[in-house]
Structures are given as C-alpha cells and as structure tokens.
Amino acid sequence: MDNDIRVMDKFLEDRDLDDMETFGYTTICVGDPPQNDVEEVQEVFERSPKKTASGIVFCGGGPECQKFLGTDNEEAEVMRFIKRRLGVNERLELIQSIAILEFQPQKDADLQPCRAHPVHSSDAISIFRPLNGAANWDNGFFAVYGSSHHQTPQEFLLGQGDIHRKVVEAHEVFAISGGSVVQPSPEGGLRMVWQGFSKRPMLEDMFAADAFEFMTGLGWGQANQDTIIEPK
Numbered sequence: 001m002d003n004d005i006r007v008m009d010k011f012l013e014d015r016d017l018d019d020m021e022t023f024g025y026t027t028i029c030v031g032d033p034p035q036n037d038v039e040e041v042q043e044v045f046e047r048s049p050k051k052t053a054s055g056i057v058f059c060g061g062g063p064e065c066q067k068f069l070g071t072d073n074e075e076a077e078v079m080r081f082i083k084r085r086l087g088v089n090e091r092l093e094l095i096q097s098i099a100i101l102e103f104q105p106q107k108d109a110d111l112q113p114c115r116a117h118p119v120h121s122s123d124a125i126s127i128f129r130p131l132n133g134a135a136n137w138d139n140g141f142f143a144v145y146g147s148s149h150h151q152t153p154q155e156f157l158l159g160q161g162d163i164h165r166k167v168v169e170a171h172e173v174f175a176i177s178g179g180s181v182v183q184p185s186p187e188g189g190l191r192m193v194w195q196g197f198s199k200r201p202m203l204e205d206m207f208a209a210d211a212f213e214f215m216t217g218l219g220w221g222q223a224n225q226d227t228i229i230e231p232k
Helices: 002-023 035-047 063-069 077-086 153-158 203-207
Strands: 025-029 051-053 056-060 092-103 124-130 143-145 172-177 181-183 191-198 226-229
Touching: 002 025, 002 077, 002 172, 025 077, 035 063, 035 092, 035 191, 063 092, 063 124, 063 191, 077 124, 077 172, 077 191
Parallel strands: none
Antiparallel strands: 025 172, 051 056, 056 092, 092 191, 092 226, 124 172, 124 191, 143 181
C-alpha cells in the first residue's frame, strides 16, 4: 500500500512538473485547509500594519502562512514539487518572502502585465493559495499568459499569446514560474497568501518595473527569511 501511494505521488508530481514546463503554472491539490489555519492567517492580516500598492493591500506573513501553504514541512507535497522544479539535490538556500494580500477593485486603472516573481526565470517560483473562497478573475486573481515563461521580454511584446483565466480552489495551491507574465484583474475582494522561492537573492530584480510591490516592498524582516534545504 505504501508503495502504491509513493507511485501515485510520483505520478502527480511528474504531471505537475510537465504542466509547469508547458504552461508556466500548475495547481497542486493539497486538500482543504483546517479552519483554524485559515483563521490564524486572517487574524495576522487584520492586526498587522499594511501597505497598499497597485490596488493590492498587503502585509508580511510568518509561520502561520507557511503552515497554511504547506511550506513548513520539506517533505510536504508543495515543498517536494518546488525542490524538484528548482533542481535542489544538495544543500541550497532558497530565498523566501511571504505576504498576505487583499485585492482591491481597480475599474479605471491602466493595469499593465507583471512578472510572476521578481527573479524573471525558471530559477524562481511563486505560490499562491486563496483564503476566502476560490480565486478567479472576477474577484481579483490575475490571468496568466500561457507559455510566456519561454519568451524573452521582446518576444512577449511582439506576440503576447493566449491568456488563461485560472480558477484556484481552496484545496489547491497555485504554483507559477518566475518567468511567466500575468495580467492583473480590475476586480477585487480576494485574499490570498503568497510565498516566493528562488535560487538566488532578488538583488536588483527587486527594482524591476514589472515586479509586484507585495513581492518586493516588505524589506528583509520577518517575511523574508532564508530557508536551508538539507540534502536527503
């Protein structure tokens, strides 16, 4: 039985990796979060000092967000996927940031495409999970330009390609390549948790014009700690 479970886990991880390579994103089914975990994250958001930029209200998150996302356990499905995608086979520092977000309506704003992570390459991954129901275009979740992670900025501008309006359910974590381009939604109401991973520090990428401010605007405090990945 244990071997059957391992085989199925490997099949699902391989499928998710294939989707990530093809489309630049995938959804990982992790099961419904315990209500206590959701409430703890919501409480942190409510009592924390917040910033607002580009129609997104955000604050830093901590261990409660890692628990909610499943990134507090290196053997959890989400972390196994991230390590395989980034090719982590030996000891490596993955630079992390965590933010709790609330999308505000921006009906009259000129919303420009952004990159899914300040490190604009497959060496970085952003993960998102909704806090208050399914995430979709109609409540503020961005759309993804499919396969844009295979394009240079110049190629993207010449032919943007198909746009995918994904729905992410409460039992799912959305993982997207750092090189993917996304289109912000003019709608609002959605709350999510975001965490970023990359093989190197963001450095000058923090100042990129097409980076989301909630990924770069928290400084290097509680929400930006290095995690050491030990070899298996």
